[in-house]
Amino acid sequence: MTALAFSLPDRRRLLGMAVPFVAVVGSMIVGLLLIAASGKDVPDAIEAFMDGAFGNAFAIGASINRAVALSLVGLGFILAFRANLTNVGGEGQIAVGGIAATALGLWPPIANLPLGLAVIVPLLGGTLAGAFWGGIAGVMKVRFGTNEVISTLLLGFVALLLVYWCVQSTALLRQPQTSSATLPESLSIADSVKLPSLTGNSESPLHIGLVICLLLAVITAIVLQRSTFGLRLRAIGLNELAARRAGMPGGILLVVALAMAGAFGGLAGAIMLQGEQYYLKTGFSSGYGFDGLVVGLLSRGSTVGVLVGALFFGFLRSGGISMEIMAGVPAALTLVIQGLIVIAVAGSVILVEKLQGGR
Amino acid sequence: MEEMLAVFIASTLRLAMPLMLAASGELVSERAGVLNLSLEGMMLTAAFFGALGSWASGNPYLGVACAILASVMVSAVQAWLSVNLRANQLVVGIGFNILALGATTLLYRIIFGGLSREEIPGLPKLAVPGLSDLPFAGTAFFQQSVIVYVGLALIVLIWAMLNHTSFGLAVRAVGDEPRSADKAGIPVAATRWQAVLITGFMAGFAGAFISIADIHTFTENMTNGAGYLALAAVIFGGWNIGRTVAACLLFGAATALQFQLPAMGINVPTAFLLMLPYLLALLAVAGVVGRLEPPTSLTLPFQRGK
Numbered sequence: 001m002t003a004l005a006f007s008l009p010d011r012r013r014l015l016g017m018a019v020p021f022v023a024v025v026g027s028m029i030v031g032l033l034l035i036a037a038s039g040k041d042v043p044d045a046i047e048a049f050m051d052g053a054f055g056n057a058f059a060i061g062a063s064i065n066r067a068v069a070l071s072l073v074g075l076g077f078i079l080a081f082r083a084n085l086t087n088v089g090g091e092g093q094i095a096v097g098g099i100a101a102t103a104l105g106l107w108p109p110i111a112n113l114p115l116g117l118a119v120i121v122p123l124l125g126g127t128l129a130g131a132f133w134g135g136i137a138g139v140m141k142v143r144f145g146t147n148e149v150i151s152t153l154l155l156g157f158v159a160l161l162l163v164y165w166c167v168q169s170t171a172l173l174r175q176p177q178t179s180s181a182t183l184p185e186s187l188s189i190a191d192s193v194k195l196p197s198l199t200g201n202s203e204s205p206l207h208i209g210l211v212i213c214l215l216l217a218v219i220t221a222i223v224l225q226r227s228t229f230g231l232r233l234r235a236i237g238l239n240e241l242a243a244r245r246a247g248m249p250g251g252i253l254l255v256v257a258l259a260m261a262g263a264f265g266g267l268a269g270a271i272m273l274q275g276e277q278y279y280l281k282t283g284f285s286s287g288y289g290f291d292g293l294v295v296g297l298l299s300r301g302s303t304v305g306v307l308v309g310a311l312f313f314g315f316l317r318s319g320g321i322s323m324e325i326m327a328g329v330p331a332a333l334t335l336v337i338q339g340l341i342v343i344a345v346a347g348s349v350i351l352v353e354k355l356q357g358g359r
Numbered sequence: 360m361e362e363m364l365a366v367f368i369a370s371t372l373r374l375a376m377p378l379m380l381a382a383s384g385e386l387v388s389e390r391a392g393v394l395n396l397s398l399e400g401m402m403l404t405a406a407f408f409g410a411l412g413s414w415a416s417g418n419p420y421l422g423v424a425c426a427i428l429a430s431v432m433v434s435a436v437q438a439w440l441s442v443n444l445r446a447n448q449l450v451v452g453i454g455f456n457i458l459a460l461g462a463t464t465l466l467y468r469i470i471f472g473g474l475s476r477e478e479i480p481g482l483p484k485l486a487v488p489g490l491s492d493l494p495f496a497g498t499a500f501f502q503q504s505v506i507v508y509v510g511l512a513l514i515v516l517i518w519a520m521l522n523h524t525s526f527g528l529a530v531r532a533v534g535d536e537p538r539s540a541d542k543a544g545i546p547v548a549a550t551r552w553q554a555v556l557i558t559g560f561m562a563g564f565a566g567a568f569i570s571i572a573d574i575h576t577f578t579e580n581m582t583n584g585a586g587y588l589a590l591a592a593v594i595f596g597g598w599n600i601g602r603t604v605a606a607c608l609l610f611g612a613a614t615a616l617q618f619q620l621p622a623m624g625i626n627v628p629t630a631f632l633l634m635l636p637y638l639l640a641l642l643a644v645a646g647v648v649g650r651l652e653p654p655t656s657l658t659l660p661f662q663r664g665k
Contacts, residue, residue: 038469086449144646149396149449151644154591157584157637165630290457297450332464339458346450347440 019352020298020305023344024312027337034336035329045327052322053315059322061199061206065276066288067307067314068209069094069268073292074306075220076134076264078299082224083257084237089137089152091289092159093265094272096133097126099166101270102173102186102280105193118192123212123270130266131259133159138255148258156289164282173280186280195275209271214307216264221303233257265289287335291317294338298345313338367612367619369503373573375611376507377402377565377582381589382596382603383514384561387521389593391554392534392656393441396452397433398562399586400459405430405566407463410577411470413570414479422479422571423506427563433459434559438552445660456586464579471577481575482506504572510564517561518600530554534654537661547661562586588636595643598653606643610636 035045053063073090080087101122104110110121133155140146166173166186173186195207224230235243236253244250269285277284291313299305320334385398395401408429413422437455440446482504521527532540533547541547569585570577588610596603617632 034465038465088449088453140641140645144644146644146646150587150591150594151641153587154637154641154644157587158634158641161630161634161637164633165628168630169628290453293453294457330465330468332461332468335457335461336465337461339454339456339461342454342457343440343451346446346454347444349447350445 015352015355016300019348020300020309020341020345023298023341023348026344027340030340031333031337034333038329040327040329045323045329048323048326048329049319051326053319055322057199057201057204059318061204062276063314063318064206064210064311065314066317067310068213068275069272069288070292070295070313071213071217071306071310072264072268072271073289074295074299074310075217075303076261077293077296078301078303078306079220079224079233079264080134080257080261081296081301082230082237083233083254084240085141085254085257085261086149087134087137087152087258087261087265088149088293089134089156089159089262089289090265090268090292091285091287092152092156093130093133093262094269094285094289095156095159095163096129097266097269098273098277098280098284099163099173099269100129100266101126101273102166102189105189105274106173106187111190111193113192116196118190119195119274122189122193122274123267126270126273127263127267130269131263134262134265135255135259137262138258141258142251142254152258160283160285163280163284167280167282184282188279189274193274194278195271205276207271207275209275212267212271216267217303217307224301224303265292268292291338294342297342363619363623367615370615370618371608371612372503372507373611374614375607376510377568377573377585378589378592378607378610379514379604380510380565380568381562381586382592382607383517383600384558384565385589386593386596386598386600386603387517387530387561388551388554388558389598389657390521390534390654391530391551392537392654392659392661393438393551393555394448394452394590394658395434395437395441395555395558396449396590397437397455397459397586398452398558398589399582399584400452400455401430401433401437401559401562402566402569402586402589403456403459403463403580403582404433405563406570406581407467407566407577409563409567410479410570411466413481417480419480419482419571423482423564423567426567426571427560430563430566431556431559434555434562437559438555441555441660442548442551445662448658460580463577467577467579478575479571479577482572504568506564506568506572510568513561513564514600514604517557521600526550526553531654533661534656537656537659541661541663551661565589584637588640591640591643594653595640609639613639 032042036042052059054060077087077090104122104125111118113121137148137151137155140151141148167184168174170177174184175182175187195209198206198208198210232248232253236248236250240250268288272288273280295306295309295313298309316334320331323329324331381398381402385395388395405426409422409426412425413419433455437451440451441448521530529545529550532545533550537547566582569581574581592606592610593603595606613635616635617629620627620632
């Protein structure tokens with residue numbers, strides 16, 4: 001009888017969670033097969049992976065810091081996705097957030113602010129820059145009917161080139177060229193602008209970004225599930241016309257939703273810069289925007305899902321890098337695994353609906 | 360000055376070529392109602408397998424065949440997911456692009472390893488007899504890689520097919536009104552499948568052009584957003600093949616400027632010139648060229664009786 005005690009909604013939820021799980025495990029197995037096929041030693045590679053992901057306080061801290069950036073992008077993604085908007089521009093939003101945080105952080109009047117404002121102002125600046133970048137896509141959607149997937153993607157490319165521009169030109173953010181060997185990078189931000197450590201232990205790079213991220217995750221969950229705003233996002237996502245007829249300000253909601261997604265991306269960029277990288281360089285966003293998108297997709301709209309997924313990908317990335325250095329397995333393997341996961345999850349939607357007995 | 364202009368036109372054509380090939384292929388699929396965000400991934404896969412085939416066999420034509428085969432295989436999976444499994448086409452496309460970037464980088468490192476940036480056998484440039492010596496036009500149009508002439512012929516073929524054959528009519532029918540098409544006896548799924556395979560074929564050509572005909576090697580992520588530009592060109596072109604090709608030429612010209620302007624002593628930041636095609640594409644998708652009407656059922660899966 002206990003077997004029957006599973007009520008139907010429980011079974012549906014379990015199935016819904018099973019899909020990402022099966023996709024992740026399956027893709028990891030493919031990854032292992034690929035390592036074996038490339039003639040590398042599998043146990044060696046696994047050991048290098050574990051070492052890089054969980055080996056010591058430094059590895060764990062670095063992995064969690066990665067997860068923080070991914071969570072933020074993922075949280076922004078599910079917010080916009082609630083309104084049926086797919087934000088593919090996380091990469092560009094991280095980039096503009098990083099630019100803004102660098103510009104503000106390198107400006108002495110801000111770097112000398114007391115009471116932690118030297119940390120907070122650049123963080124807010126990055127957030128606003130991201131919101132602006134996401135908002136552009138929102139305005140384009142409302143005014144011209146431009147599909148946000150295309151616009152956020154294109155804006156992403158523009159943002160990446162903006163970073164390149166900023167660090168190539170001394171009139172912008174490039175460090176003063178003292179010799180021909182001066183790299184196209186910005187100066188390093190002052191200590192006062194860097195995110196404080198969470199552990200006080202110099203062994204671990206873990207910073208207060210984690211706290212910010214968890215707080216925002218709780219707020220996002222409340223907004224999505226308990227607020228009128230969350231309800232309106234869902235209404236407009238399900239049926240825009242009906243929502244408008246019901247008197248909701250459809251256009252503004254769409255712009256706000258994309259601006260919020262962008263704000264999360266921008267904050268992620270500022271946190272990456274002030275928390276770990278400390279200076280701006282080309283390729284600064286290093287694929288975190290796309291990883292965060294994957295995290296958001298896999299979570300199926302759940303905040304907890306975002307955090308779990310981000311942790312998984314944070315550790316996956318750290319492990320992948322270590323695998324490349326220590327076992328000679330290219331880190332691109334983690335991209336293969338991610339791509340397979342996305343395709344498997346997206347491809348199984350119909351299957352799941354059938355198993356769940358339709359909706 | 361005239362010489363410079365001729366060179367500029369030649370490099371515009373060269374840079375626009377992969378976009379024109381990919382965009383005209385994608386156009387067929389979009390007219391049938393399927394959007395392939397995976398275009399970028401198809402091109403990258405093709406560029407890699409084209410380079411690999413050409414390098415392994417020593418024959419660049421075999422390389423082109425490998426590129427097309429690889430890309431068509433990707434498009435077959437895309438078609439299965441989009442048409443049969445009715446998956447979200449945008450999400451699947453992103454997945455494919457991540458997978459293609461990872462897989463080609465991985466295979467490149469494993470196979471070529473230390474031999475990075477090794478030159479592969481490329482396609483020859485074909486000086487069209489009698490025309491290549493013409494002043495101006497010779498340099499501008501008639502000293503291109505063989506694949507350019509073949510590619511232009513294929514684009515004309517697609518134009519003819521879309522506008523003057525019953526298959527073209529079927530493609531447009533299933534893209535606009537799949538339900539009516541179905542009732543009229545047009546096989547919706549099969550038509551969409553064929554359209555996506557055509558996209559794969561053309562994307563394969565485009566990828567082969569980049570690695571085998573143009574750069575003569577493979578580098579990681581060498582398409583670098585060309586697939587997305589091709590997608591933007593289709594929108595820019597209002598789902599019309601002539602205007603799509605014109606959009607590709609415009610993007611190509613914008614890219615060519617980054618080599619041309621410094622040569623003319625005009626100092627514009629490289630970053631801005633690199634950005635220009637994307638900015639133009641953004642203006643295009645914002646509808647600066649006029650309100651655009653996409654195929655009515657674009658990205659909408661079809662299921663009989665629903």
